[in-house]
Amino acid sequence: MPLRESFPIGGVRMRAGTTRELSLPITRMVTGAEVSVPVRIVHGREDGPVVWLTAATHGDEVVGIEVIREVLTSLSPKTFRGTLVAVPIVNVLGFMAGDRYLPDRRDLNRSFPGSARGSLASRIAHLLMTEVIRKGSVGIDLHTGAFGRTNLPQVRGDLDDPETRSLAEAFGAPVMYHAKLRDGSLRAAAREVGCRVLLYEAGESWRMDDWAVAAGVAGVRRVLAALNMIDGADAVPDGANQECRTSGWVRARNTGILMLDVDLGQHVSIGQRLGVLTDSFGKTVRLVRADRAGIVIGRAQTPLVNSGDALVHIAQ
CATH class of the missing domain: 2.40.50.100 (RNA polymerase II/Efflux pump adaptor protein, barrel-sandwich hybrid domain)
Structure with missing residues (x-):
């Protein structure tokens, strides 16, 4: 059986059946050190969709980072069908500073789709859209509650779109919430370029809540299984998918x-x-x-x- 085509990202091309980590440069610090967004790609040997995972778009949201790490450890490019592009820390500068926002106080999740010549937030958004978001047909954006708040595991999306609804049901969170798009958000920008997106909310900022991580890992794997990219995902738990409007x-x-x-x-x-x-x-x-x-x-x-x-x- 012929191999799939290579996958282009960050100026390189990945062969099918391989995993690779790379960095997408965004700026330089005053010391001259380069700041880059870390990306890991699993380019499966067999055909399938391109899916992306993003976390820490707000620099204080760490649950999604661990969700991505655990999902990646369970995947093999030799048996994976399709391509997974994982960005565990989108807001690198905010994460390093222990801050929800960027140094210019902009909210990165209100800066999409961005511009190559705009503010720092706008440039990061543009880079992510160009190198990651536009290449996928499905995305899962991982979030937690804001400072001083905690959230029940839930997926948000356009439940009136049959395909998005099917993915939300596959995720199997306790609640699936029909959420309107917000101008400047990653989800809104991704939808404009034809990508169906689930937004996962769970836990509290700066807390590695085990229950929030576990629900996220299981949900992401169920979505990958629903897209026929992996086998053996957990069943949707009883009482999941309570729909809220x-x-x-x-x-x-x-x-x-x-x-x-x-x-x-x-x-x-x-x-x-x-x-x-x-x-x-x-x-x-x-x-x-x-x-x-x-x-x-x-x-x-x-x-x-x-x-x-x-x-x-x-x-x-």
């Missing part, structure tokens, strides 16, 4: 110390007590109650909250 945060109506009574994945009803805000002596300042029925897909982790802060994210 709207959501909202219950916000603090007073300043206080927060103690929540609800966990991720818990179903709540309107008016149900979710927790309490107290003063420094433990006196109740305000009860926190659900303003809608649904499933808890996110919650605050920090004890001190100010009036207006987001406390519990409920999806319907």
Whole structure:
């Protein structure tokens, strides 16, 4: 059987049936040292689709980095069908600085599709679009909650598109959420060039939550199996794929110390007590109650909250 064509990326061409790591240069530091985006490619021996995985588009989101590492260790280019392009740390500068954003304070996930002559964020976005995103037909973008928040494992995407919906169901997260596209996001830019994208959310920033990693690894492998790129993925767990179309945060109506009574994945009803805000002596300042029925897909982790802060994210 003739080998597949070689795969072009970063100025090189990869032979079928091989794995390779390379760096895509983005800028130089003041010391002159080059800063590059790390990429690993598994170019299978047999035909199949091109799929990309991205993580740490926000520099403080580490769960996706470990998801990609564990997925890659389970793959062999000799038996893999298709091509996987994995970018574990998109926002290298933010990651090295311990910051969600880039040094110019721009949000990389609001800078796509970017420009070769734009801001630093715009240039990184353009590089990723050119070398990775445009070459794939399916992508999975891995994220976690923002600082001080944790998220239930969930996939977000266009559930009205039958193919995207099928991939979301294959992923098998507890919740699949029909999410609108946001201008400047990687998902929106990828969709414009014909790539179907799932966005995975789980865990908390700067936390290597084992449960979030495990759900991500299993979900990515199930998607690869659904695309006939691998064999032997885990079955979709019972109770997975609860479909949600709207959501909202219950916000603090007073300043206080927060103690929540609800966990991720818990179903709540309107008016149900979710927790309490107290003063420094433990006196109740305000009860926190659900303003809608649904499933808890996110919650605050920090004890001190100010009036207006987001406390519990409920999806319907």
